[in-house]
Amino acid sequence: MSLLDKIDKNRLPAHVAIIMDGNGRWAKARGLGRGEGHREGVNAIRRVVEAASKASVQYLTLYAFSTENWNRPTEEVKGLMDLMVYAISRETPDLKKNGVRIRSIGDMDRLPAYARTALGECIRETAEGTGLTLVLALSYSSKWELSTAARNMAADVVKGVLEEEDIDEETFAGYLTTRDIPDPDLLIRTGGEQRISNFLLWQCAYAEFYFTGTFWPDFGDDALYEAIIEYQGRERRYGKTSDQIER
Incomplete structure (x- = not known):
């Protein structure tokens, strides 16, 4: 039986949020430049979006670029913006075909004009999607x-x-910015760090946290399904007692 088949479709997290961490360390461990790690991270995004759709997750939010990331070396920031535009242009047709709707949250005014334009076009082209809603947290x-x-x-x-x-x-x-998006049920962080790094602090008040040492470029279908299965084994009490939940 596959891990996907082991997931209880009656207890799915409606909203999964992911802090995609470890691109740079993945590249360093292989003697590659950080840019190679970011490029491989884009491939991981595609795998996880497809996996989330197969698992009938309704919302997937990815922490793609934080406001603190603007403090990184100028060359790396430009490379990330260029990669984002390339990835959006490459993936938009398949996202539209598969019914994935793109949303974004963050300070979009700080993005370069060409990146805002590419993102805006993708959002417009996928607006009618009725499947997974993919929320990109950019400059957030x-x-x-x-x-x-x-x-x-x-x-x-x-x-x-x-x-x-x-x-x-x-x-x-x-x-x-998430006013019409349900709060995350499950927050995943890859890369081995165990903090939420200024991400959805209000919205994650009652999210279940899942930390994994797997670097983001190595994260895929089974890794996502393992996180969901562990989530389904937890008791979510929202301040109540176990006895109250059982009743």
Whole structure:
């Protein structure tokens, strides 16, 4: 029996988020440049998107580029932007064919114009997809998202659009970039690190965390299915007791 067949389709995580870590270390271990690791990481994205679709996952969010990544060497950042545009152009026809809808979250104004254009075209071309929704977190960090939401909410209070006493968790969530996306059920981080690195801090309040030492370029179908199977073996209590959950 394959790992896919072992997954309980009645207990699927609706939303899986992944911190794709380890491209550079994967390349270094093979005597290659970091760019080679990033290129192989793109192939891993294709494998995991296909695997998530086969498993009937509804949302897959990939932490592709953080706001902190802008501090990397200029040459590496440009290489990542060029690779992103190449990958989007290459994959858009298959994504559209397979019903995958592309979304993005993050500070898109910081992306170079050619990258914004390529991403925008992919989003438009896949907008009618009814299968997996693939969310790309680009130029994203949770602190940026939360501070932006607070600023926009304060501006609406000043304009009289929002009453201060009406602000609650639901209201605040409505100002986030993920306002119409369900919170992640499962957060996976590859590469061996055990932190969430400023990623979906609000949304992951009750996500199940899964850390693996596998570098992202080596992550594939079975690795994703193993994470989902482990997730299905956990008890999600949301602050309640086990007895309450069983009732």
